[in-house]
Amino acid sequence: MDHQLLRSTFAVVERRAEHAVTFFYSHLFWHNPGVRELFPEDMLPQRDRLLAALTHVVTHLEDPGLAAYLGQLGRDHRKFLASPALYAAVGQSLLAAFAHAAGAAWTIEAEKAWTEAYGHVAELMLAGADAAAGAGEPAWWDADVVRHERYGDDLAVLTLRPRQPLLHLPGQYVGVSSLRVPRVWRTYSLADAPRPDGTVELHVSRIAGGAMSTALVEETGPGEVLRLSAPGGGLVARTPPGGLRTYICAGTGWAPVRALLAEAAAAEPDLEGRLFVVARSKEYLYAREDAERLKERLPGLNVTYITAAPRQRKDQATERLLRALRACVRWSAHDVYLAGPPGFVAEVAEVLEELGTDPERIHHDTLPSVGRFTTRPNTAAERLLGPPTPLWHDPEARAPRGASRSF
Numbered sequence: 568m569d570h571q572l573l574r575s576t577f578a579v580v581e582r583r584a585e586h587a588v589t590f591f592y593s594h595l596f597w598h599n600p601g602v603r604e605l606f607p608e609d610m611l612p613q614r615d616r617l618l619a620a621l622t623h624v625v626t627h628l629e630d631p632g633l634a635a636y637l638g639q640l641g642r643d644h645r646k647f648l649a650s651p652a653l654y655a656a657v658g659q660s661l662l663a664a665f666a667h668a669a670g671a672a673w674t675i676e677a678e679k680a681w682t683e684a685y686g687h688v689a690e691l692m693l694a695g696a697d698a699a700a701g702a703g704e705p706a707w708w709d710a711d712v713v714r715h716e717r718y719g720d721d722l723a724v725l726t727l728r729p730r731q732p733l734l735h736l737p738g739q740y741v742g743v744s745s746l747r748v749p750r751v752w753r754t755y756s757l758a759d760a761p762r763p764d765g766t767v768e769l770h771v772s773r774i775a776g777g778a779m780s781t782a783l784v785e786e787t788g789p790g791e792v793l794r795l796s797a798p799g800g801g802l803v804a805r806t807p808p809g810g811l812r813t814y815i816c817a818g819t820g821w822a823p824v825r826a827l828l829a830e831a832a833a834a835e836p837d838l839e840g841r842l843f844v845v846a847r848s849k850e851y852l853y854a855r856e857d858a859e860r861l862k863e864r865l866p867g868l869n870v871t872y873i874t875a876a877p878r879q880r881k882d883q884a885t886e887r888l889l890r891a892l893r894a895c896v897r898w899s900a901h902d903v904y905l906a907g908p909p910g911f912v913a914e915v916a917e918v919l920e921e922l923g924t925d926p927e928r929i930h931h932d933t934l935p936s937v938g939r940f941t942t943r944p945n946t947a948a949e950r951l952l953g954p955p956t957p958l959w960h961d962p963e964a965r966a967p968r969g970a971s972r973s974f
């Protein structure tokens with residue numbers, strides 16, 4: 568495959584990304600009646616996701632991990648009932664959209680390279696789907712809601728009992744779908760290590776205007792059934808025994824961190840580390856009781872809770888956290904596990920690097936985007952669909968940014 572040619576055509580398509588994605592879906596739905604019904608009513612998050620996946624493929628062409636990524640994506644796409652025929656239809660519409668957006672850059676060679684590349688991508692995704700089906704894994708897990716607890720106005724903890732065993736690594740997330748919001752899937756972390764009774768826990772924060780989070784926080788209750796997709800994500804334990812680690816979470820970012828700590832409490836109760844739990848206000852520090860229980864099992868864990876002061880804006884908690892992080896030492900010796908709102912993760916990761924943490928040892932997930940990109944935009948296409956928000960906190964206290972940054 569001609570990687571250089573794939574990258575150069577994609578760079579042209581990217582500059583007209585919004586146009587290309589609109590063309591793609593119009594072409595797909597027009598030529599394949601019935602396919603529109605497989606997609607949610609609100610297509611905006613879907614459009615971002617397609618582009619994010621394509622960007623990932625093009626920027627990882629030489630990465631040996633790409634095949635595993637595509638296999639996992641195919642496994643995950645079983646929840647959409649994606650058939651080989653649908654993969655073929657998507658390929659045709661994608662090439663048509665690329666041809667349209669690339670203009671003069673769409674040469675015979677470019678078309679050949681993209682036809683071959685898409686064929687390869689589809690093959691790896693279908694192989695991932697077949698492998699999961701062959702191992703007896705369902706396309707999704709029906710799960711009964713057995714408990715629903717509210718914290719503050721916007722937060723809920725849901726306990727679910729999947730009807731088939733749901734194997735996962737602590738720290739991973741699942742896609743969640745509800746009949747209340749047809750065909751929409753949102754990702755939430757599983758908030759515990761696998762439990763003996765097979766139940767799982769999701770922590771949901773209601774986003775203003777978010778149909779799914781509102782349904783899960785305000786309307787869902789015991790007796791209802793949700794669908795869960797195959798667990799995925801790379802925020803899993805990576806520290807060798809005896810290694811130092813720091814866990815930092817904000818809001819419902821507590822969910823994956825709690826799962827990692829529960830695993831550590833069983834596997835390595837004498838671990839040494841620090842935990843920072845950040846919440847917008849005291850009322851939202853729903854993690855405190857659980858964290859205290861974990862601390863009893865992990866005496867070497869130093870726990871700090873950080874909230875904004877009363878009547879201060881919620882972001883003040885991050886400023887307070889950054890001050891606390893600056894007061895800590897030995898960052899170069901720590902693995903750091905990070906979870907929370909995307910802006911928080913990006914900001915904290917940057918400060919940790921400035922403090923001397925090895926970037927390879929800062930672990931966090933890039934959750935699939937919802938509506939807007941969940942990480943800072945890097946490419947022209949990402950910037951177009953989700954322009955970066957300006958950094959807001961205490962810029963004076965920061966070391967100068969690397970000259971290589973493009974925003």
Ligand SMILES: NC(=O)C1=CN([C@@H]2O[C@H](COP(=O)(O)OP(=O)(O)OC[C@H]3O[C@@H](n4cnc5c(N)ncnc54)[C@H](O)[C@@H]3O)[C@@H](O)[C@H]2O)C=CC1
Pocket residue numbers: 754755756757770771772773817818819820821822823845846847848851875881882883884885886906907908909910911912914934
């Ligand atoms: N529910 C889950 O299982 C998981 C959720 N997440 C993410 O965590 C977030 C949870 O949202 P909430 O609980 O409502 O958190 P929140 O909106 O209450 O924010 C918690 C704290 O994060 C900080 N923060 C928020 N936005 C920031 C920004 N742009 N820059 C710097 N700091 C910022 C502030 O200190 C704030 O007090 C969501 O974005 C979600 O995607 C991440 C992992 C798992």
